[in-house]
Amino acid sequence: MSEKQQWEAIANHSKFIELKRRKRNFLFSWWIISTIYYLLLPVISGYFPEAFRVKVIGPINFGYLFILSQFVMAIGVAIYYAHVANKTFDRLTKQLLEALQ
């Protein structure tokens, strides 16, 4: 079997297809969601600054909290991703490698 056919064989392996599908669904949907949330920051501050002026606790306003929420969002997505990757993706990869042997 040529090298190309070997890669093709793995690529058509049912376990690989499942791994790839789950990975891409997860990665791209979270990437897009988080990017939209991130871009809301310049959009709101630029076009709807009144929203950022609303005071929430003492002098601390919505704008400040929204910036902080970006930090929380990034860390949250990262931890969730690590959790899913360690649990699901690594397990599927391991299963695939075992099946190939």
Next chain:
Amino acid sequence: MKKRIAALTVALSLSMFGAAAVCAQAPASAAAPQAATAAAPQATAPATAAPAQAAAPSANAAAKAVAAPAKGGAAPAKITPNRGITIGMFALIIAVTMGVVVWAAKKTQTASDFYTAGGGITGFQNGWAIAGDYMSAASFLGMSGLISLYGIDGFMYAVGPMFSFIAILLVIAEPCRNAGKYTLGDILCFRSSPKVVRGVAALSTVTVSIFYLIAQMVGAGKLMQMLLNIPYRVSVIGVGALMVAYVVFGGMKATTWVQIIKASLLMGATTVLCLLVAIKAGFNPVRFFTDVVSNGAIQEHVRMNVLKDVIAKPGVDYGQRFLEPGLFLKNPLDQISLGLAWALGAAGLPHILMRFFTVPSAKDARKSIIVALFLNSSFFFMISVIGFGAALYLTPQAISAVDKGGNMATLLLAQHMGGGAGSLGGDIFLAFICAVAFATILAVVSGLVLAASAAIAHDVYVNIIKDGKADQQLQVKVARITSLFVGSSAIVMGLMAEKENVVALVALAFAVAASGNFPVIMLSLFWRKFNTAGIVSGLVVGTISALTLVMVSPVMTYPKKIAADAKKVVETLEKKQAGGAVLAEKEVQALEKSRTEYVKNKDGKSMVGLDAPIFPLKNPGIVSVPLGFLAAVFGCLLFRERRAEEMFDEIDVRQNTGIGITSAADH
């Protein structure tokens, strides 16, 4: 080899010392004229898009800056570190990092050792190193300064760098670790014509790295000049020589460890400073911000210096305004564009990409990003506390008196918190922060030199010229020679670029990375049909459109605008004179300076021969990123390539599973 390195190390450390000592002896005479140069606004914002942008308005308004002291009266204050202690701290840092270089040099035998530390860096270590790459002098000094002068707008800048980790984590880190070897070219040439693609990728890598590098070198020169009165040239050559030594002898191992050491020092310093502010505020954020908004100096600064309301407008709470957006960032479209460039550009920066090859597996690549994200988000958060703290405890007026861009806020706060100017605690803390800023620049520039030289040595020399047929010894030798060459060129360019606009250089680096590199990396990894023509057209169009748009954007210097500003100052002052008023000494100086400024600039044109910017945005991302993607897609569809499609399976399997990955070298 070992002896030679040791000898060189000593020689280098001594020469740095010598330079510093010479300058230390003649500070008084140099201080006066240098205060003026140091106050030149755009100069001291060392790097990254964030604070670099901060300098933009002041750079364009050089003439206004000249007029400012005339109004204020008092001469700009200066920050005066204790030279003995500071030089001692510098020497300590140079000695420790040189020790790392000697140790790393012994372990650098193969090309893989040189470019990726043999893949033997752990995820945790790599996380610190990546975090270090993000904590440039600009984020350390510039961002806190921006917050201390413009409030919440400065804090918003922190979000971009932090968020960029998400793109890297989700779509770049693991696939690249799985599919690549040393450089961007390795990932891209997988299923395309290797020579063409490597050539273009190398060109793009060198472009991005060099722009970023020059910006850092200019920043380093200005910073050292300001802090220790070391002349610009001496500090550029000194920083350059050290960075060349780190890379040439120690390769990636030394570069990584220098970065880790610097990142720990920086985190330590930031944590202490942030804690001191928190203690002073009684660990109560509400009280802290109440103090900020009710601070008279901040209120006056916002009213007079930022919003220019000579008479307070009724109903405006100028203190609260400090916590609201729009004081510094004024064009929403520009912000979105910058945000986009950050989110994607960081993922296309070659020196960041290269760090994923230093870890043994995709799992470690993932771990390093998460560690880096944690470190950086806490770092940026602490920087915001430092920025607001500086505004509260030092006043924005005092900070901008030392440096118009606010770049000295962190240093001033350290001095203040350590016990004030002249006290031992203040001197030690200030000296420590200065030394950390210096280490920061060294570590960041080393990574950049390594990325640029890897592109030349590995992609161009070994794989294009030698067809990949070069033994390990030759490869390492070439890599070392290239690093020496890249480093020396960077020093020369740093010397020539003294007057260049740092903002433009950084905007360029990020725009090229986001519009040239990022689309082709993504498409190579995820699109079956993607091929040589797509890579070449994407890289070329993305890079050229980004370059062109920055060249005609407002970040460049437009002499006619400077002349117009100068003319306004001249007219105002002459009118005052004509009205019978006697000008103060400061005003006479400002008048003279504005007159020469006007004559010098009135017939000038920008670098590309323009009177005024054609493109309205400071950052071209919002236009050039889609252009890069479109060009890549069209180029690929115009010239279909069957082989590339057939080979997609291989890269797909590799990037998803890590099968066929080069294993870590054993040390």
